[in-house]
Amino acid sequence: MLPGLALLGLVVALPFLLAVWMGFIDLDQYTLRDWLGAPFIGLANFVEALTTSSMPHSLWLSVSFALLTTAIATPIGLLAALTVNGRVPARGLVRSLYLVPYVIPQFATGSLWQVLLQPDGAVNKVLRALGLGGSNEWLIGPPAFWALVAVDVWASWAFIYLMALSGLQTISTELYEAADLDGVSWWQKVRYVVLPQLRGPLSLGLILSTLQHFNNFTLPFVLFGSPAPEAVNVLPVNIYQTSFQVFRFGLGAAMSVLALIILAIPAWLYLRGVRLDAKPEEAGA
């Protein structure tokens, strides 16, 4: 039993501390193999990350991307949960099918949309048939940002759906029946019965979803490659490129430590909401 605790400490705490240390040394492909001898350069990496590097741009992209995708996925997930909470035909099947895009590995999702978003691909075909024009630059130009948002929403809205559905299942039938007796419309039921009851699980879901979108590396990396087009040079991809393609490992580490400091705000909110401890004798603590 104890080996589990110890191993967990070793494989998690040690890399974590090393990551912080890496931010303070000048580490490139030559010093990497002998990093104990790499020169200590103080805050230079952090200063460079915040001033002359492309990190501020990436950070802005990542924050807006994470907030935007969560904001779009939320109403979809909520509506989806409402559609299968009551008795509907083939409810089990519908619930399973809703999960499919979420379950498919993101590298496969990336390959799929990479093909669909080609200049001659299906997305443009459909858009042009609808008279919406389309774009030849979904994967390379400024519209890439919107392509990434759309694909990520498609791939991950079901997370919000799952959170909302598990929340809906805790609302007692009496609440709805009371509302029915008062003769309220379905919209009032959503507004005054469902949403207030879902506030807890849904707000946790929103925070978690924002964090996951912020940290998503696979989807932008598979869709656009690295170096990424400027419009989709999100932070995880930028750090990857800085570290493993430009070989500025120290700078990459400094960037990821800075990212973590920013992530600490939503992560702290999340921690406060999660039930860390369920031991009855400590319930009051």
Place this chain on the structure above:
Amino acid sequence: MSGRDAQAVLPARLNGVLIALLLAFVLVPVLFMVLMSVTPDADIAGGTLWPSHLAFDNYARMWDTVALGSGLVNSLVVALVSAVVAVVFAVGAAYCLTRFTFVGRRPYLAVLVFLQSVPQVLLLLPLFMVFSSATTYLGLPLVGTRLALILAYLTFALPLATWVMVTYFRKIPESLEEAGLLDGLTRFGTLWRIVVPLSWPGMVVALVFAFLVGWNDVVIASVMTHPDTRTAAVDLQVFGQSIEGGAIPQYGQLMGASVLCSVPVVLLYLLFQRYLVSGLAAGAEKG
């Protein structure tokens, strides 16, 4: 109101329309993936949406175009080994965390949860540095081996599996174990004979999630592997990026390979759906 389904909030007709729209939204791209996987490469490259003929040979030819065979074996071995190791240690760790009170227990739990929000590259960098220098300091080449990949996945799979087991062990009443202890079982005995047999659904969830850490990963494998230890995910990513330079982009085969990598995961979910869905929600269990 008699006979009305109180849990159905939306009006029936709107409900039906919404389900139809959502299913179309979800399924049209997926069906496209399947359709394109049997479409001749030249058709897709030429911009035809409907295949001129069904090219099932995409599924035969793709094995030569990408090193898919070795990729799938690598993915399977690495993901499975790291998942099994993670679950074994997670069971021990989670048992300590739920049954004993000790200094640092709450921070420990907090770290487990916090780790779910740490960007992967943050932990990948030090792992890569340590593994690269293993050659210098220990004379042991690690980068490019399956072992390196397994160790790296453990960094992510172990906390995840531990948290899943923690949420599961809480549901098992301690009175059962107290009875076992009174009957002369050791602590390890209660874990092995009482808790483990009761918690296999939790262990399945932990195992599947830990497995998916490896199976779905691109970033770690793309720096930790050599061409012959590459996982299927990286094979696909490299194939996808290199494809556009070719005379006829082999999109059909790319889709075939994508379908092949997705099917096992979708099947896993369908098989264990009941347990997995509750496991997904466990991360956001509210207090």
